[in-house]
Amino acid sequence: MTTLRPRAVGTPLERLDGPAKVTGTARYAFEHPVEDPLYVHPVQAAVARGRITGVDTEAAAACPGVAAVLTHRDAPRLEETGDEELAVLQSGRIAFRGQLVGAVVAADAETARHAASLVRIAYEDERPDVELRADRDDLYAPETVNPFFATDTGEGDVDAAMERAPVTVDVTYTTPMEHNNPMEPHTTVAVWQPDSPVRLLLYASTQGVHTVRTALAPLFGLEADQVRVISPHVGGGFGSKGMPHAHDVLAALCARAVPGRPVKLALTRQQMFTLAGHRTPTIQHLRLGCGTDGRITAISHDVVEHTARIKEFAEQTATGTRMMYSAANRRTSHRLAALDVPVPSWMRAPGECPGLFALECAMDELAAACGLDPIELRVRNDPPQDPETGRPWSGRKLVECLSEGARRFGWDRRAAAPGARREGRELVGLGVASATYPYYASQGSEALVRHEGAGRWTVRIGAADIGTGTWTTLTQIAADALDAAPDDVTLHIGDTALPPATVAGGSSGLASWGSTVVAAVRAFREQHGDDPPPGAESRAGTPENPDQKKYALHSFGAHFAEVRVDADTGEIRVPRMLGVFSAGRIVNPRTARSQFIGGMTMGLSMALHEHTVLDPRTGQVVNDDLADYHIAAHADVCDLDAVWLDEEDPHSNPMGTRGIGEIGIVGSPSAVVNAVFNATGVRVRDLPATPDKLLEGLDALRA
Amino acid sequence: MEHRITLRVDGTERAVTVDSRTTLLDALRERLGVTSPKKGCDHGQCGACTVLLEGRRQLSCLTFAVAHDGDQVVTAEGLGEVRGDGGLHPVQQAFIEQDGFQCGYCTPGQVCSAVGMLDEAEAGHPSHVTRDLAPPGAPDSPAPLDDGEIRERMSGNLCRCGAYVNIVAALRETATASRGAS
Numbered sequence: 001m002t003t004l005r006p007r008a009v010g011t012p013l014e015r016l017d018g019p020a021k022v023t024g025t026a027r028y029a030f031e032h033p034v035e036d037p038l039y040v041h042p043v044q045a046a047v048a049r050g051r052i053t054g055v056d057t058e059a060a061a062a063c064p065g066v067a068a069v070l071t072h073r074d075a076p077r078l079e080e081t082g083d084e085e086l087a088v089l090q091s092g093r094i095a096f097r098g099q100l101v102g103a104v105v106a107a108d109a110e111t112a113r114h115a116a117s118l119v120r121i122a123y124e125d126e127r128p129d130v131e132l133r134a135d136r137d138d139l140y141a142p143e144t145v146n147p148f149f150a151t152d153t154g155e156g157d158v159d160a161a162m163e164r165a166p167v168t169v170d171v172t173y174t175t176p177m178e179h180n181n182p183m184e185p186h187t188t189v190a191v192w193q194p195d196s197p198v199r200l201l202l203y204a205s206t207q208g209v210h211t212v213r214t215a216l217a218p219l220f221g222l223e224a225d226q227v228r229v230i231s232p233h234v235g236g237g238f239g240s241k242g243m244p245h246a247h248d249v250l251a252a253l254c255a256r257a258v259p260g261r262p263v264k265l266a267l268t269r270q271q272m273f274t275l276a277g278h279r280t281p282t283i284q285h286l287r288l289g290c291g292t293d294g295r296i297t298a299i300s301h302d303v304v305e306h307t308a309r310i311k312e313f314a315e316q317t318a319t320g321t322r323m324m325y326s327a328a329n330r331r332t333s334h335r336l337a338a339l340d341v342p343v344p345s346w347m348r349a350p351g352e353c354p355g356l357f358a359l360e361c362a363m364d365e366l367a368a369a370c371g372l373d374p375i376e377l378r379v380r381n382d383p384p385q386d387p388e389t390g391r392p393w394s395g396r397k398l399v400e401c402l403s404e405g406a407r408r409f410g411w412d413r414r415a416a417a418p419g420a421r422r423e424g425r426e427l428v429g430l431g432v433a434s435a436t437y438p439y440y441a442s443q444g445s446e447a448l449v450r451h452e453g454a455g456r457w458t459v460r461i462g463a464a465d466i467g468t469g470t471w472t473t474l475t476q477i478a479a480d481a482l483d484a485a486p487d488d489v490t491l492h493i494g495d496t497a498l499p500p501a502t503v504a505g506g507s508s509g510l511a512s513w514g515s516t517v518v519a520a521v522r523a524f525r526e527q528h529g530d531d532p533p534p535g536a537e538s539r540a541g542t543p544e545n546p547d548q549k550k551y552a553l554h555s556f557g558a559h560f561a562e563v564r565v566d567a568d569t570g571e572i573r574v575p576r577m578l579g580v581f582s583a584g585r586i587v588n589p590r591t592a593r594s595q596f597i598g599g600m601t602m603g604l605s606m607a608l609h610e611h612t613v614l615d616p617r618t619g620q621v622v623n624d625d626l627a628d629y630h631i632a633a634h635a636d637v638c639d640l641d642a643v644w645l646d647e648e649d650p651h652s653n654p655m656g657t658r659g660i661g662e663i664g665i666v667g668s669p670s671a672v673v674n675a676v677f678n679a680t681g682v683r684v685r686d687l688p689a690t691p692d693k694l695l696e697g698l699d700a701l702r703a
Numbered sequence: 704m705e706h707r708i709t710l711r712v713d714g715t716e717r718a719v720t721v722d723s724r725t726t727l728l729d730a731l732r733e734r735l736g737v738t739s740p741k742k743g744c745d746h747g748q749c750g751a752c753t754v755l756l757e758g759r760r761q762l763s764c765l766t767f768a769v770a771h772d773g774d775q776v777v778t779a780e781g782l783g784e785v786r787g788d789g790g791l792h793p794v795q796q797a798f799i800e801q802d803g804f805q806c807g808y809c810t811p812g813q814v815c816s817a818v819g820m821l822d823e824a825e826a827g828h829p830s831h832v833t834r835d836l837a838p839p840g841a842p843d844s845p846a847p848l849d850d851g852e853i854r855e856r857m858s859g860n861l862c863r864c865g866a867y868v869n870i871v872a873a874l875r876e877t878a879t880a881s882r883g884a885s
Contacts, residue, residue: 022779
């Protein structure tokens with residue numbers, strides 16, 4: 001399978017878009033020069049459940065500079081309303097607080113914002129239902145969980161095995177609602193062009209231009225090629241820009257109201273907390289049973305999470321547990337509560353991230369219960385093949401990651417007994433956790449390779465760079481495929497005018513687009529030989545990978561964390577973190593390390609800070625800005641590093657890669673929380689691990 | 704209410720009409736087409752809009768343009784221009800070498816903040832974590848700049864991609880080089 005001979009691949013090429021990014025001249029969606037634009041400011045629902053009974057736009061419309069005011073009463077009708085998240089201004093029904101109920105289009109942003117505040121909307125509202133509890137009587141089993149997994153699985157008899165097991169752990173973990181919060185707010189600039197073959201032109205912050213086009217074209221009764229989406233640089237997404245959201249539709253509706261004029265819409269940071277997706281809160285019941293030798297006989301992982309009433313998103317929280325460790329008796333389940341909440345969606349490693357938080361903390365608890373080192377417990381339960389499918393691993397090197405990490409991190413200095421190491425006011429502890437993430441590669445991309453003459457090449461594919469380094473790494477892959485230097489290859493991405501590309505999601509981007517580019521080069525050589533004329537070009541689609549059905553392809557990793565807990569205040573500091581990863585061949589060590597440490601940093605942030613608070617009475621996100629929704633800052637991140645095993649996956653793709661965008665966040669929160677236990681003897685089973693959750697335990701430690 | 708003001712942006716005199724509600728950030732981005740400073744939160748909570756205003760780092764979303772008639776604004780785009788060589792500032796070069804960013808959206812703010820921060824430390828300004836507020840020597844001798852100091856002084860600039868480790872490495876390198884040279 002691995003056929004690409006690496007030359008540029010594997011070298012730490014500096015980012016090709018580096019100079020543009022450090023000077024701020026790389027253009028994000030809101031920054032493309034457009035002629036004489038108007039500005040959109042959305043109006044959001046002030047209730048979480050009910051219907052609109054009255055609309056008064058008179059004062060708003062009377063503001064000098066206002067070009068249009070849209071509400072559900074007069075907004076253009078959409079051709080399709082099946083996806084209710086995208087059925088913007090099509091009815092007066094309110095399904096969550098903050099839902100779009102109107103918009104003002106005006107000559108400048110200040111006027112649009114002021115006029116939006118003058119739009120009066122009357123509601124008939126009911127008390128919203130936004131509280132997730134495991135004892136709700138309306139929990140239901142979705143048909144599948146994201147993206148296509150079975151909702152429930154089972155093998156053997158977990159209950160009987162738990163009865164017989166001499167050592168058991170039976171605990172519940174909870175993780176809160178969390179928000180992606182990319183630094184670039186979700187932005188769409190739209191132009192309705194009645195006289196152009198491209199009827200709707202969009203500059204959008206998106207992880208997939210073709211994904212946006214596919215979703216939006218039918219809403220407006222357009223063919224795909226009547227919509228063009230441009231997005232060369234994206235200021236982060238972490239899943240929230242993986243699919244279009246309501247604001248994209250709103251921008252297009254506003255554009256249609258003022259044909260020929262560009263309209264610019266940037267969600268405010270506050271609006272992003274209701275309109276751009278989020279990670280569902282989870283309640284996870286974990287049971288593990290093992291013999292006195294630490295061999296696991298039973299695993300069950302039962303998850304309760306929320307979804308929106310208007311659109312189901314069923315996060316695959318327990319799927320990591322299905323393949324992580326051996327056990328003859330196993331069970332997983334997912335149950336949803338459909339609430340009056342904003343629409344949940346992808347947030348970095350949906351499923352694996354919250355799921356492995358619970359599993360890897362439970363493994364730490366099991367290790368303590370049977371008196372084994374947590375690494376040794378994992379080694380003893382490392383399955384020889386995928387326990388769920390029985391397929392051989394394409395490469396499972398979890399044990400190597402754990403051993404390498406233990407050596408580098410100084411794991412032998414960890415005191416087995418919790419609360420044993422105190423330095424001044426600080427309790428010091430070390431923690432470990434495993435990581436995994438499945439290998440995804442998507443079919444459906446196409447690439448166009450063209451010889452420009454004199455050994456210069458152009459490669460075109462509508463791929464995305466959301467900070468992942470695609471501009472650089474896909475150029476490296478193309479260069480090796482062409483037997484050329486990266487300098488001789490010009491890459492074009494981020495535009496639906498280019499051949500189609502699948503979304504930058506599921507850590508699948510580079511694998512999917514890279515194999516497509518390699519296939520296009522192969523087609524080029526077959527068609528044009530080794531001495532092609534200038535202007536020669538070839539196009540090819542993503543090749544099938546027969547090995548994908550024969551092997552279990554997953555990446556693995558091991559996280560290590562040192563924490564220092566203030567014995568009096570419970571403040572947690574994390575002076576050291578290390579991740580060791582097995583993720584196939586690494587295309588660019590410089591950018592890859594950034595992705596790994598970036599994921600780990602977000603994991604640290606999840607462990608200590610992140611928590612969206614919904615007011616149960618109003619359904620309002622209470623902490624809807626970056627002063628109240630805390631994410632890790634410079635001062636939180638100290639000596640944090642990532643390394644990886646030198647390898648290639650022989651079964652993944654011509655490059656031998658697996659994805660690396662998400663595995664860094666998987667397991668890292670558990671390593672931190674397990675280190676907190678080692679430091680203090682306190683188990684934090686409810687994220688984030690804030691000081692208040694330690695105080696009682698610290699008192700007990702002092703007593 | 705509209706006001707006609709003049710800003711000196713990245714070394715060039717720019718006249719612009721602004722609403723009294725227009726922030727310096729919106730004046731730069733939407734009226735003058737200078738999009739190097741970014742809007743991440745519009746509330747002074749993320750640092751993406753940081754520019755150098757009259758030589759000091761400033762959150763451009765937290766100040767009205769009308770209050771800055773005649774002021775000098777330097778953005779990450781103009782750092783090289785203002786130094787005279789048009790190339791990259793050493794901080795920018797170090798960001799590229801250390802891969803101190805991924806998506807790049809917070810980067811112009813991080814860069815401007817870093818340039819301002821290095822000047823503040825050089826001028827002896829203490830930070831929240833500076834241990835000795837009155838070190839021996841001249842009263843305006845440079846403040847210490849270990850990793851802890853850099854992290855503290857840069858904590859107003861959020862990076863969701865999690866490039867902090869590399870940003871600190873870039874600034875450690877820049878600070879060491881400039882202090883070694885002086």
